[in-house]
Amino acid sequence: MKSIKYIFITLVLLSSGCADDWLELEPVGQKLESNFYQTEEDIYKGLIAAYSMLQPKYWENYGSYYFLANFPSDDSEVVGGGPGDRPEYHAVAEFTMLPTNSAILEMWRRDYYGVxxxxxxxxxxxxxxSQASREYIAEAKFLRAYYYSELVKFFGAVPLITSTLTPDEYNQERKSPAQVYAQIVKDLQDAIPNLAENPVEDYRVTKGAAQALLGKTYLYMASPYYYNNYNFELSQAEYYQLAADQFNEVIISAQYDLEPNYDNIWKLSHEHGIESIFEIEYSDINRGGDWGNGRVNGGNIDVQLCGPRGIATDTLNAGWGFDMVTQDLIGEYNAEGDNIRKEGTAYGEAFLTLIGAEDWDENEGYTGWFSKKRAPWAHIVGDVDAQWNYETNERIIRYADVLLMMAEAIVGGATAPQSADYYLNLVRDRVELDPISGVTMDDIKKERRLELAMEGHRFFDLVRWGDAATVLGDRGFVQGKHEVFPIPQEEIVNSNYALTQNPNY
Structure with missing residues (x-):
């Protein structure tokens, strides 16, 4: 590196006596943003770059959306190798996170890189x-909406950037959550007419994904905490109806259905399966965890982080023991007699028998239950050697989620072709549970937890329902503070203090 630097300095000194017109020559063979986008293929390459930011940047401070969404919930315990192992994760789980938290900073940057x-x-x-160009724009608008949906959930008011900026525009102030949600809605409405139902490449966004995300956005806007605090324009009832209308479009499209076997949803062999509406693509370029090239490997290290720590069997690889399932969640499964989803969500008794443990100490964080939905399955690589990254995709929107959100919108007052009972009981029937008659909001809250556990939904569900302080108070949640995360201090400084901090941080 030093030799390269010296060569560069020498070339600069030698060139100082050359004619001025030498300095004005155009760079040969160099692609810059200003001259890159000349063809439809160039636009496609730019779109792929926008997709690439969906893969969480755990390679740099482990800023994974999945973990930062899951750890603050009552479904998950961080654990790992103890409090000194990824302390930024432990801080999120204990609601002691500071504006200097490195994982939060990395997540913020990843989303804005995507924007x-x-x-x-x-x-x-x-x-x-061409129609292809219109599809590329539609996909980009979906992705921008998705990135902003993450940002507004985690941080509330954030900078709203919808164009390329000049240097004197870099220091952006935050816009209200209502303004951000309005932009998300607009982008998705613009995208839907030009998105394909069945694109050629599996990883590309579909019309159903945009309709599902738009419905979810409306449902969030109707949810008690957000509706009462964010000053939206329409009535709560109108947002519930708008949500139901979008979910109905997904349902009547007949493009999706429930996977008959709950345990199959997260397997490599069932990627882009009948239940998957939107998932994030990962690569098998490097299964060995080349840390120096994490950005190009495209592997999913969530898988390794969630596996049972240091144990390899014939059916799963060793992991690092993060994101353990809480005994509280297991108790919910047991109370409901929901063995199918419990066994599809967590490793428990069999694993304890394997290592010779008969009980566990909640005070130490070791609950005895490990997350199965992202466990390092041996059949992915064909052996039981511990590996660092896998090509297992992240399932972001599932058909079961859409059915439960439809039921929630109906309970909120929306009209739909079927009753809330109908949509919720489709989900229960898949796991052989008795149907519920006269579904209430409490039924929906319980069903969402049991169906979607360890998938990054629970914390935000508790916040939007206004239940977080009650459910998470013992874990450290403070009302009026922890509904959102702190704005990264480094970004506040970089903005020349145009950005302001969230309350009480």
Whole structure:
């Protein structure tokens, strides 16, 4: 590196006596943003770059959306190797996170990198050029909406950037959550007409994914905490109805259904399966965890982090013991007699027998139950050697989630072709549970927890329902503070203090 630096300095000194016109030559063979987007293929390459930011950047401070969404919930315990192992995770789980938390900073940056890349595609693609160009713009708008849906959930008011910026525009102030949600809605409404139902490549966004995310956005806007605090324009009843209308579009499309075997949903062999509406693609380029090239490997280290620590069997690989399932969640499964989803969500008794443990100490965080939905399955790599990253995709929106959100919208007052009982009981029937008659909001809250446990939904469900302080108070949650995360201090400084901090941080 030093030799390269010296060569560069020498070249600069030698060139100082050359004619001025030498300095004005165009770079040869160099692709810059200003001259890159010339063809439809160039736009497609830019779109792939926007997709790439969906893969959480755990390679740099482990800023994974999945973990930061899961750890604050009552479904999950961090554990790992103890409090000194990834302390930024423990802080999130204990609600002691500070504005200097490195994982939160990395997640913020990942989402804004994604926003930037989508803005570049939208700015450079010509919607009149071809149907392909219109699809690329639609996909970019979906992705921008998705990135902002993450940002507004975690941070509330955030900078709202919908164009490429000049340097004097970099220091952006935060916009209200209502403004951010309005942009999410607009982007998704713009995207839906030009998205394919069945794109050629599995990883690309579908019309159903945009409709499901739009419905979820409306449902969040109708939810008690957000509706009462964010000053939205329409009535709560109108948002519930808008949500139900979008969910109905997904349902009547006949593109999706419930996977008959709950345990199959997260297996490699069932990626882009009948239940999957939107999932994040990962690669098998490097299964061995080349840390120096994490960005190009495209592997999913969530899988390794969630596996039972240091244990390898014939059916799963060793992991690092993060994201253990709480005994409280297991108790919910037991009380409901929900053995199918319990066994599809957690490793428990069999694993304890394997290591010779008969009980566990909650005070130490070792609950005895390990997350199975992202466990390192041996059949992925064909042996039981511990590996660091896998190609297992992240399932982000499932059909079961849409059915439960439809039931919730109906209980909130929306009208739909069927009753809330009908949609909720489709989900229960899959796991051989008795149907419920006269579904209430409490039924929906319980069903969402049992169906979607350890998938990053629970914490935000508790917040939007206004239940977080009651359910998570013993874990350290403070009402009026922890509904959102702190704005990263480094970003506040970088903005020349145009950004302000969330209350009480």
């Amino acid at each position: 930037y890349r989508t803005n570049v595609v939208i700015a450079n693609a010509n919607p009149n050029a």
